[in-house]
Amino acid sequence: MNQPTDNATSISLVLAGSGGSGVITAGNMLLAAAAKAGWYGLMTRSAGPQIRGGEAAALLRLSSEPVSAQPDRYDLIIALDWMNFERFADEIPLDENTVIIGDASAAKKTPAFVTEGPARRGDIDFKNLSKAIPGGRPNMIALGTVGALIGLPEDALDAALSDALAKRGEDAITASRAGAQAGRSVAADMPATPKLPTPEGEKAGRWLISGNEAAGLGAIRGGVRFVAAYPITPATEILEWMSPALTKVGGVLVQAEDELASINMAIGGSYGGVPALTATSGPGLALMTEAIGLAVASEVPVVIVDVMRGGPSTGIPTKSEQSDLNMALYALPGDAPHIVVAPNSIRDCVFTTQWSVHLAEAMQTPAIVLSDQALGQAKSVIAAPADIAFIAQRETASTPAQGENYQRYAVTASGVSPMALPGTPGCAYTADGLEHNPRGTPSGGAKDHHIQLDKRQRKTDDFDYGQHWADQAGEGDTVVLTWGSCTGPVLEALENLAGTDDAARMISMRLLMPAPKDQLTKALEGAKRVIVVEQTHSGQFMGYLRANIDLPRDAEHYCIPGPLPMRPGDIVSLVKEGTPS
Template sequence: MKEQLSWKVGGQQGEGIESTGEIFSTTLNRLGYHLYSYRHFSSRIKGGHTNNNVRISVDEVRSVDDNIDILVAFDQQTIDVNSHELYAGGIILADSKFNPTVDESLDVVLVDIPFTEIAKEQGSQLMKNMVAIGASARLMKLPMEPFKDMIHTMFIRKGEEIVESNHNALRLGYEAMDEKFSYMNITNDFELAPSDGKERLYLIGNDAIGFGAVNAGVRFMPAYPITPASEIMEYMIKHLPKLGGTVIQTEDEIAAVTMAIGSNYAGARSFTASAGPGLSLMMESIGLSGMTETPLVIVNTMRGGPSTGLPTKQEQADLNQMIYGTHGDIPKIVLAPSDVEDAFYSTIDAFNLAEYYQVPVILLSDLQMSLGKQTSDPFDLSRVEINRGKTILEDIERDEDDQDYFERYGDSDDGISARPIPGLKGGIHHVTGVEHSPTGTPSETAENRQVMMEKRMRKLENFVMKEPFKVTGEKESELLVISFLSVNGVAGEAIRRFDPDIVGNITHVQLKQLHPFPAEALYPYLDGAKEVLVIEQNYSAQLFNIVKMNYHMHSKMKSFTKYNGTPFKPNEIEKYIQSILKIKEVL
């Protein structure tokens, strides 16, 4: 039996590859397995090669595997593109329709099954995915009933006849694979060890962010669709109206961010979500949020750039833009969840921080975290707290003779002023994007400029989150590895492959607070490491250079980057760590 295995399905975009992976993996989630999936797809509606890689394990997994055990191919291109990823003895389940062939030099087994022919006999070739799932279930010795239950859940709205046809396609695929066992030389064992049977969430990062926003009290979301952020808006469209909230699809990203600012100014928690090109359009408005001290949360789901770039591929190249993109100096917070589960809690943190400090907060994700699906423990809703800071929600008592405007931007030790919701008695004040006095009226005097600038920047002078990063390991180490977002999971797995009794301690820091950079909190780990390695997915080593800006021992710092649009695999990081530690053989 296998403690884990990787299964990949591939074919042409638009022929059911996504639904095949979804039905297969969701059923395994119901069986209690840990899952991590990553979908490769083209930036078009239909056509082009696509695949869905699902890793199944009895233990927690946070990345794709180095290779795959089972490849389900709906076309020859899938075999040509993906067969080299198979482990020795791996198996290809291919549709007989295209007369599949495989490079004879590969140590793999090709099994052709008439997916399309069987599906047509049941009424529609669309059901070839059910035939493939049935064959996969037989190969892995999985029970049929959970898959039948899943089919019933998904298709009962279309009627019992459709459910029965899909059940038959599933069964016939199972039987076709069973028949192959009787005369083919399939020596590898693809049976999964039993799971713990626990119930877990199985979701993409965008859904975790959406659920976090709902629990943070958001009731309005203006947004413009863009990959890979659109699912956040789709989640909110589905759920906000049930809570009396509203989602508006705006004409562009500029309208989205300014509407979010206006809503927050009026006292209703709101946010918007986009990707790199959309964030470029929002930069001026982020400055408006900073100048007017209006809370603002923006989710940036990073993808390959620049320009249109690689809309459906993995990259982490927006970090500099998020920190330095706006003109002028404003206080700003940039966060990065450590994984999908943390995305839920970090989203709530983002709204609390934005309102407490009255600053723009950018919640970073990347395509792999946003669209990659993984299991998670159920969210602990008892941890949810709402902190609105110095927001005033009731009328302000003032003397009748007091005709002065309320000092919305009055100076204070912490730089944070009381923020009355518009319309409250006694809270009248001006709001403008130009430099202003404590009452909000325009002022360009040198003295006022210095006071207001220092007041705003004072807010975050000593800002450090309760958990600015997650740490695995000790302060003293042979090697300190620093990463963020989806690289965390794959780096963590690579580190666990080394025996500390042989190579010494390898400590892993998963950065969550990216700006203001938590240098003081990180110093003990930087000072205690003999070598420091920063791993990220961009060309210019943006996180590496930010760490260098905040730490003096550049000679012991190293950078490992990847920027071809594909996620890191554990063995890539493992080999690089091996070279740093000068280990002759991978342990």
């Protein structure tokens, strides 16, 4: 059945099945094999809320170029079973060129959107093929079939299987390789998909990493050595990666009893002089807001990573949305200047988290990092992030000269006051959430309040954020203004439009609070058209922009809630036609 097809520049495919069927494992192996073969790739996870037995899918996009977004459509879908597969209908766009391969023994259970859809079909007897192999599993059959269909070199897949199963022993590796071979042997009977050419040349200097791991690494690069946290989807992988990593570099992670405890422990550790972090998702950030206000008032640096998921309330814990923006900006009691930054790619999770540690420590105030599930739980092959020089540097105080008194909250030009670390003789002070005078003594006086409000505001307003406040790309009179995980799809769209009459440029804001008003106003100079793109239902980012800069009256706005990803094709269509495709 295979027809020769043109070589593609990127291939998108889905491995789907009930939770526990091993599709995520197979997806990870496929991504690792693709990386070994010299390809770039992005794997996003989509799953139901069940711990075991719900639906799960590994969504992969492989390419000879770095991949920044989920695709507009899929070339290949392999379903090990059809359980709850219809729940993915919205997330997996099909067309007449899509190939769908299902389990022959379950052909009757094929959902209507597949049988009635435009895609081409093929069936493989995953169950019986795997039964014929001692220790065989259907997911390995599928892996072999996918590899053969897309042109993945066999040795790359075999090497990835050996790496992934090294701890399980030789039998497991043999069984998986035999399964993959069985899958390869039936691939020729399937409808053809595009093949990726095997790249030549250098693949050194690349990493395979998830956004959550990248955020954890960025934190450690920045100097974080104390973490306290409570598990929550989809942030837990940050903690599970950091726990052993911190031990190795002389730090520590404490599992707290809840998020109220996590943030307070982190503040306690940082008060003691050890750069500290906690990581959570929306519901946890909601619980932390009172103590983040304490960190503002008492001027204790701390980093809070919020890996956003669909809200409100428990919402959609396993899927992505940008809807914690308002909470990160506005939820603290009182006038509470703090930092909010957002990574805009998996690779940038390293930089932005490291930068957040630098900002928090330099300004002695909390920094919230808004990542999301689409970045955090996705894995990607990336160019190794450059080493940068942002290491926690806190201005500390030493024992004052005889006759001089230490003032913890001394009024300074920058607003930053040297902080005495416990153990420093002659500097004992009480850090306080109560308003205070420069010495730290509680005060409800109007003058003290005003002076300290000014001082704290000055710290974040007058800081030099350099060029890091945003990433900018492309050229043109049209500006697409976005942030966070929407950046990847916008970048890809702009690359597709480059050189055409519809060429546009992008501003992706990394610094959200304090609002970089002057920088943004300047960056928007000359724009004839502004399109704001975000993944919320209510347009939180647009509201924030309107509140802070003189955005053109006719600025266009595209916002969709999660869990659907922003797709490059929609952005292309927005720029060309003014509406998404």
